Amino acid sequence: MACARKRVCLLTGASGKLGSAFCRLYASKYHIAAVYRNHAPQVTAQNQSYVDPLSPAACLPENEHPVFAIRADLGSDAELNRVVELVLARFGRIDLVINAAVYYAFGHIVESSLLLTSLEAQFNVNALVPLKLAAKVARDFWRNRDLENRRMNRNVINVSSVSGLYVTPRLGHSAYAAAKAALNLLTLHMAHEFQDFGVRANACAPTSFPQIVSTESVARSIRRLDEGRMTGTILVIGKAGERFIPGQASSGAAAGAT
Amino acid sequence: MSTPGKGLTDILANRRWMRRSDPFPHVVARDVFASGFYRKLESAFQEVLCGDFGRPEKRGVSDRNLPTYDANVLVLNSEFSGPLGIFISRPWHDMLTALFGLNTTRDVVCALHHHPLGSASGWVHNDLSIRWFTDAPKSDGINMACSGRTTHPARQAGMKASPVVRAITMIFYLNNAWSSGSGGETGLYRSAQDLPTEPAAVVPPVNNSILLFECTPYSFHSFLKNHRSPRNSVNLWLHRPKAGVVARWGEGKIFDVERP
Numbered sequence: 001m002a003c004a005r006k007r008v009c010l011l012t013g014a015s016g017k018l019g020s021a022f023c024r025l026y027a028s029k030y031h032i033a034a035v036y037r038n039h040a041p042q043v044t045a046q047n048q049s050y051v052d053p054l055s056p057a058a059c060l061p062e063n064e065h066p067v068f069a070i071r072a073d074l075g076s077d078a079e080l081n082r083v084v085e086l087v088l089a090r091f092g093r094i095d096l097v098i099n100a101a102v103y104y105a106f107g108h109i110v111e112s113s114l115l116l117t118s119l120e121a122q123f124n125v126n127a128l129v130p131l132k133l134a135a136k137v138a139r140d141f142w143r144n145r146d147l148e149n150r151r152m153n154r155n156v157i158n159v160s161s162v163s164g165l166y167v168t169p170r171l172g173h174s175a176y177a178a179a180k181a182a183l184n185l186l187t188l189h190m191a192h193e194f195q196d197f198g199v200r201a202n203a204c205a206p207t208s209f210p211q212i213v214s215t216e217s218v219a220r221s222i223r224r225l226d227e228g229r230m231t232g233t234i235l236v237i238g239k240a241g242e243r244f245i246p247g248q249a250s251s252g253a254a255a256g257a258t
Numbered sequence: 259m260s261t262p263g264k265g266l267t268d269i270l271a272n273r274r275w276m277r278r279s280d281p282f283p284h285v286v287a288r289d290v291f292a293s294g295f296y297r298k299l300e301s302a303f304q305e306v307l308c309g310d311f312g313r314p315e316k317r318g319v320s321d322r323n324l325p326t327y328d329a330n331v332l333v334l335n336s337e338f339s340g341p342l343g344i345f346i347s348r349p350w351h352d353m354l355t356a357l358f359g360l361n362t363t364r365d366v367v368c369a370l371h372h373h374p375l376g377s378a379s380g381w382v383h384n385d386l387s388i389r390w391f392t393d394a395p396k397s398d399g400i401n402m403a404c405s406g407r408t409t410h411p412a413r414q415a416g417m418k419a420s421p422v423v424r425a426i427t428m429i430f431y432l433n434n435a436w437s438s439g440s441g442g443e444t445g446l447y448r449s450a451q452d453l454p455t456e457p458a459a460v461v462p463p464v465n466n467s468i469l470l471f472e473c474t475p476y477s478f479h480s481f482l483k484n485h486r487s488p489r490n491s492v493n494l495w496l497h498r499p500k501a502g503v504v505a506r507w508g509e510g511k512i513f514d515v516e517r518p
């Protein structure tokens with residue numbers, strides 16, 4: 001069972017730029033279950049540690065907070081389920097889910113065969129897997145623990161993109177942007193449904209990193225989302241700073257749901 | 259053994275290498291050398307590549323007599339100097355030996371490998387094999403007088419030769435234009451029966467990065483087909499006495515072309 005002081009974070013996309021930065025910055029603050037597809041994250045873990053080639057016996061501070069690395073293809077429902085079961089078996093709880101796995105293939109609709117062949121994968125990794133993972137955690141662990149969830153400030157953070165908010169012409173982002181837009185709305189619905197058992201859900205939508213904002217600044221924004229109390233919002237992270245877009249809830253009838 | 263690392267502190271940029279246990283113990287690191295020294299290594303490699311070594315007819319030709327290994331291979335001799343000479347220096351040898359805590363013999367084989375675009379994947383193997391050396395060390399004690407996989411060449415030259423076994427494999431990646439999907443990685447495997455295309459882990463040939471592992475019966479690895487660009491590397495093997503390997507794993511685990 002994990003010690004009470006450190007929150008348990010289930011992080012996907014752990015070997016990506018953002019996932020790696022989050023692990024480097026916050027492995028001392030969280031028990032991180034770091035899920036990756038192919039390349040192991042460049043941080044110390046249960047099966048890897050840093051060594052100084054010129055002083056191989058030296059104890060290194062970088063090895064003090066290993067993550068729990070899990071290799072999995074989250075496109076497989078069986079593997080997704082295995083991940084959640086592994087994390088619960090290892091730590092006994094999950095306090096934070098960060099969906100940071102991403103897949104993109106850019107191309108223009110009338111020219112790019114790559115764009116068309118990647119559609120399912122882009123929507124799956126960027127929108128469907130985050131929902132399935134959060135649903136699995138909710139069903140297996142959160143939904144019967146409403147008081148504990150509120151006390152522990154448990155939440156889901158979906159890493160979206162500004163591409164999911166606006167049309168950026170000529171970049172070939174159509175499928176990626178649509179998948180991220182879907183993720184934004186799924187996050188807002190998730191926030192409404194999960195509030196019944198005291199779990200928050202938010203998205204963060206950064207601009208390009210590390211080109212426009214630093215990867216570390218995005219990781220720090222995620223940390224602030226976890227520490228805060230907001231739910232049902234999209235945190236936009238741009239060159240000018242951060243701003244929240246609150247989710248707009250309306251009744252089904254008034255909204256003309258059909 | 260000399261002081262490990264003596265002479266290396268100024269050129270090593272990264273003192274945090276990653277020791278991994280899956281699928282077998284190995285060490286990886288990126289940004290190994292300071293950028294100025296790395297550029298010198300690139301230039302030196304490119305100079306050799308532009309010469310005889312890089313010509314298409316040299317593909318598959320090496321002292322290892324492995325025509326199925328789809329690469330140009332140039333084995334360095336003890337006269338080789340310049341920036342690439344760092345890999346056949348005593349400080350480098352001693353650093354790797356200390357890193358793995360092994361009893362090595364100072365017998366070293368170092369080769370430049372160039373896989374032209376579209377080179378075929380290799381085969382899953384473990385590198386635990388015999389090499390024969392005559393005793394002709396350089397002034398720093400490093401002996402590069404490898405006569406090959408059999409004793410015959412040394413005998414034909416009227417010299418005595420001794421068998422040793424590969425102890426540490428090093429692959430240093432340089433002069434590559436690699437990005438995800440390019441291929442050319444080194445695949446790591448759990449079993450000799452694994453398909454080359456289904457590695458348990460892959461090490462991408464990122465420039466100025468390194469892969470190291472102890473040669474054991476279980477250090478299964480293979481080159482993976484490069485789809486988009488050539489794959490270049492410096493490959494190095496350190497060796498150890500055969501008796502210790504036999505005592506640890508048995509003679510049958512060592513690949514020896516002379517064994518009936």
